[in-house]
Amino acid sequence: MNKEYKLSSHRRNFFLGLGTAIILIFALVPLLTKRNDFINIMILIFLYVCLAQSWNILAGYAGQVSLGHAAFFGLGAIATRFLWAWGYPFFLAFPAGGVVAVVFALIVGHPALRLKGIYFAIGTLGLAEILRITIENTLPTVASLPEDYIATYNLIPRYYLFLILAIIVVAMVFWVSRSKLGLGMVAVREDEEAAKASGVSTFRQKMVAFAISSFFAGLAGGAFAFYQVSYYYELPFSPTWTFDALLITFVGGVGTVVGPIVGAFFYVIFKELFARTFPELHVFVFGILFILVVLLLPGGLVEMVSRIRRLVTARKTETGFC
Amino acid sequence: MLEIQKISVSYGDLQILWNISLNVEEKEIVGLIGPNGAGKTTTLRTITGLLRPSAGRIQFEGVPMENVPIHKRVELGISLIPEGRGLFPEMSTLENLELGAFTAKGRTCKDKTLEQVYELFPILKNRKKQSAGTMSGGEQQMLAIGRGLMSKPKLLLVDEPSWGLSPLLSKLIYEVIGQINHSGVTILLIEQNVRIALELANRAYVIENGRIVKQGDCRNMFDDQHIREAYLGTESA
Amino acid sequence: MNLQVWAQSLIFGIFVGGLYGLAAVGLSLVFGVMKMLNVAHGELLMLGGYATFCFFSFYHIDPFLSLLPSAFILFLIGMGLYKGLFSPLAKLHEEVKIKNSLLIGFGLSLIFHNLAIRIWTADEKSVSVLYSGWGFSLFGLRFPFIRFAGLLLAMIVIFALHQFLTKTYFGKAIRATTENWESAALMGINIEKTSMVSFGLGAALAAMAGTIVSVGYAIYPAMGLGWTLKALIVVVLAGLGNIGGAFVAGVLLGAVESVSTLFVGPYMEVVGLVIFLLVLELRPQGLFGKIGE
Numbered sequence: 001m002n003k004e005y006k007l008s009s010h011r012r013n014f015f016l017g018l019g020t021a022i023i024l025i026f027a028l029v030p031l032l033t034k035r036n037d038f039i040n041i042m043i044l045i046f047l048y049v050c051l052a053q054s055w056n057i058l059a060g061y062a063g064q065v066s067l068g069h070a071a072f073f074g075l076g077a078i079a080t081r082f083l084w085a086w087g088y089p090f091f092l093a094f095p096a097g098g099v100v101a102v103v104f105a106l107i108v109g110h111p112a113l114r115l116k117g118i119y120f121a122i123g124t125l126g127l128a129e130i131l132r133i134t135i136e137n138t139l140p141t142v143a144s145l146p147e148d149y150i151a152t153y154n155l156i157p158r159y160y161l162f163l164i165l166a167i168i169v170v171a172m173v174f175w176v177s178r179s180k181l182g183l184g185m186v187a188v189r190e191d192e193e194a195a196k197a198s199g200v201s202t203f204r205q206k207m208v209a210f211a212i213s214s215f216f217a218g219l220a221g222g223a224f225a226f227y228q229v230s231y232y233y234e235l236p237f238s239p240t241w242t243f244d245a246l247l248i249t250f251v252g253g254v255g256t257v258v259g260p261i262v263g264a265f266f267y268v269i270f271k272e273l274f275a276r277t278f279p280e281l282h283v284f285v286f287g288i289l290f291i292l293v294v295l296l297l298p299g300g301l302v303e304m305v306s307r308i309r310r311l312v313t314a315r316k317t318e319t320g321f322c
Numbered sequence: 323m324l325e326i327q328k329i330s331v332s333y334g335d336l337q338i339l340w341n342i343s344l345n346v347e348e349k350e351i352v353g354l355i356g357p358n359g360a361g362k363t364t365t366l367r368t369i370t371g372l373l374r375p376s377a378g379r380i381q382f383e384g385v386p387m388e389n390v391p392i393h394k395r396v397e398l399g400i401s402l403i404p405e406g407r408g409l410f411p412e413m414s415t416l417e418n419l420e421l422g423a424f425t426a427k428g429r430t431c432k433d434k435t436l437e438q439v440y441e442l443f444p445i446l447k448n449r450k451k452q453s454a455g456t457m458s459g460g461e462q463q464m465l466a467i468g469r470g471l472m473s474k475p476k477l478l479l480v481d482e483p484s485w486g487l488s489p490l491l492s493k494l495i496y497e498v499i500g501q502i503n504h505s506g507v508t509i510l511l512i513e514q515n516v517r518i519a520l521e522l523a524n525r526a527y528v529i530e531n532g533r534i535v536k537q538g539d540c541r542n543m544f545d546d547q548h549i550r551e552a553y554l555g556t557e558s559a
Numbered sequence: 560m561n562l563q564v565w566a567q568s569l570i571f572g573i574f575v576g577g578l579y580g581l582a583a584v585g586l587s588l589v590f591g592v593m594k595m596l597n598v599a600h601g602e603l604l605m606l607g608g609y610a611t612f613c614f615f616s617f618y619h620i621d622p623f624l625s626l627l628p629s630a631f632i633l634f635l636i637g638m639g640l641y642k643g644l645f646s647p648l649a650k651l652h653e654e655v656k657i658k659n660s661l662l663i664g665f666g667l668s669l670i671f672h673n674l675a676i677r678i679w680t681a682d683e684k685s686v687s688v689l690y691s692g693w694g695f696s697l698f699g700l701r702f703p704f705i706r707f708a709g710l711l712l713a714m715i716v717i718f719a720l721h722q723f724l725t726k727t728y729f730g731k732a733i734r735a736t737t738e739n740w741e742s743a744a745l746m747g748i749n750i751e752k753t754s755m756v757s758f759g760l761g762a763a764l765a766a767m768a769g770t771i772v773s774v775g776y777a778i779y780p781a782m783g784l785g786w787t788l789k790a791l792i793v794v795v796l797a798g799l800g801n802i803g804g805a806f807v808a809g810v811l812l813g814a815v816e817s818v819s820t821l822f823v824g825p826y827m828e829v830v831g832l833v834i835f836l837l838v839l840e841l842r843p844q845g846l847f848g849k850i851g852e
Binding site for chain 3: 065067111114115117118119121122125126127129130133134136239243246247250278280281283284286288290291294295
Binding site: 370371372391392393401404408410411422424425428429473 | 728732738741743747748749750751
């Protein structure tokens with residue numbers, strides 16, 4: 001279903017060069033424009049890249065579809081927000097968000113990962129909802145930053161935080177996908193029984209994927225808590241974040257490195273395009289695309305692009321061969 | 323009646339049958355024998371439509387079966403008594419039998435057919451209300467056969483009817499199969515016990531590793547050396 | 560805390576539990592036949608509620624009268640959804656089929672949610688009839704008419720379903736397909752048609768629950784997920800595919816939730832979810848199921 005294309009060294013250098021160029025451009029954006037709305041859109045894209053990639057590691061590579069991703073996003077947000085509000089410096093509060101999320105994952109992972117397939121999905125959904133309802137009732141208020149801080153709020157460092165986080169998450173997925181760890185995960189995804197039979201510790205693979213996934217979701221949450229001036233405490237626990245991650249990853253191309261990036265980009269673009277005329281239409285459109293992907297094009301946009309490319313090169317060799 | 327020409331069948335990437343050809347004439351009993359895993363069950367399943375061949379043709383009474391779905395084949399007169407009986411464990415004996423008559427043809431003479439089945443297997447009448455899953459192996463086999471008859475089939479495919487049964491019960495089952503054949507039903511039979519198969523059937527095909535290696539009249543097969551060595555050498559259980 | 564408060568709480572819990580049961584029965588039926596959990600079930604319930612609401616707002620038809628038409632509309636929609644989206648999956652490998660049906664259900668839930676917001680706005684709606692406030696009292700306990708009727712209706716519908724499944728040929732075909740689809744096919748049962756009708760039935764049952772919710776409670780586009788979870792909890796509690804047990808488990812869940820409100824207030828939802836996770840983890844065949852199911 002998902003292929004990681006073995007790139008020739010030419011191609012690899014091309015992509016590396018392209019990637020670096022893109023990152024450089026992104027890095028320069030705040031220097032080139034003062035338009036906050038543009039910067040906010042970029043931040044949203046980076047946020048969704050993190051959210052989707054972290055989900056992708058568990059679902060796309062290890063094959064465990066989780067519907068409780070928001071739980072870790074929320075935990076990261078709440079941990080970071082509180083530590084930060086209590087006076088700890090952000091550079092400590094931020095990773096703490098990821099740590100809290102991972103610890104939670106390590107604890108619930110043991111019972112949760114014993115569930116297979118759809119039971120894992122609804123189990124994680126149930127878990128995330130438990131957290132959300134608990135927070136909704138224990139902290140029904142809005143988390144807001146103190147007024148004097150709001151006065152000094154600067155968007156730029158937040159932009160770079162998200163950019164760097166996105167780069168790290170993508171790099172992590174890239175690295176894992178090519179590592180022995182990644183191979184193990186994919187083996188579990190493709191055929192868990194066979195993997196077990198050939199000596200792969202399937203539980204360990206799933207657990208590691210789960211831990212990595214939750215850690216980065218937690219970091220994303222922490223970044224969110226740093227960025228969003230005020231929000232209801234239960235907001236990051238809302239299942240909408242999970243659903244966004246699913247839509248983005250599948251439409252972009254689940255189990256690929258580039259898929260969630262492409263998906264996030266288009267998701268936010270659609271969101272902005274329709275924001276004034278049809279708010280939420282982007283969810284509707286992606287919902288339909290999602291179903292189409294599941295039924296017809298499991299590799300998502302990434303697969304579509306590669307199919308088109310193959311068609312084009314096939315044409316070329318047919319017509320223009322010397 | 324049934325013509326299979328050069329079919330090949332695979333489970334995913336694993337090819338089980340290679341260019342199998344066989345045919346069954348009306349009113350015959352044809353046996354399918356061979357070692358475990360040779361592809362006998364696969365052949366029967368392909369005839370019913372549970373599996374589709376990747377190559378070759380199947381014709382039943384002159385009608386090509388390529389695009390005929392499973393439930394339609396039953397209506398045309400093909401009935402399978404699967405390996406392991408395939409009963410509906412939570413449903414009662416009577417319900418299982420009624421379901422056997424699900425097709426239009428079966429329903430029209432359901433009551434009469436039911437009486438006939440009860441005559442063949444009186445014990446099923448006693449167990450009318452009992453859940454199929456709670457019955458003994460022999461009773462289940464009788465129920466499976468009875469159920470298979472409810473659709474008034476022209477061709478009855480039977481997969482290892484004596485599996486797991488005592489010799490006494492097996493003998494009974496085979497007598498019944500003989501009776502069924504006498505009443506006009508064509509039978510294609512998989513049987514592990516080669517001796518019984520050859521005694522019961524008119525003709526037989528031997529499948530090994532997904533290929534037909536021998537075929538012919540059963541009387542001649544008894545004298546065939548390969549068969550004697552491979553299958554009749556020791557008294558198998 | 561006096562007995563009256565307990566009892567009243569229990570009564571309300573049983574009323575809503577009947578609805579949980581009705582909602583779960585449809586999900587259970589679909590799971591039995593198609594071996595898939597339709598996570599858009601709650602959205603189908605929501606649509607049923609909105610259908611009733613529309614019948615009432617535009618044509619002033621009493622919700623109890625529009626119960627069957629609404630259900631029928633959802634029956635057709637359900638069959639259409641099966642034909643278009645789920646039947647292409649039928650040919651796939653079991654695991655892939657289950658995963659993909661989960662995903663498609665998920666996509667559907669989002670689409671329906673959005674569609675509902677677009678058509679009816681995100682506000683809560685409710686069907687207010689003349690007798691909305693009526694009720695009767697027994698032993699000092701209050702029995703709101705509508706909710707009581709809802710419970711009765713749920714019981715009637717489930718009884719009717721039971722009769723259908725045990726006394727009619729098609730109903731038996733559905734049960735056969737649930738137990739062993741290959742053998743069912745070998746009986747001459749058209750599995751495709753059976754699955755399609757079952758899915759439509761599941762949607763119709765959800766719609767009926769939705770109708771009652773629209774009168775006795777309130778409907779809004781986002782309600783789908785909550786109801787899907789409730790139905791999932793009940794289905795897991797009863798044991799997947801156990802239709803009769805689903806009603807009992809539903810009433811149980813309703814009662815437990817309602818009574819626990821007295822102790823933990825708004826966290827009562829958590830109680831249900833925790834029980835759900837425990838059952839999933841420790842007794843996956845459900846409270847009433849058999850080992851090996």
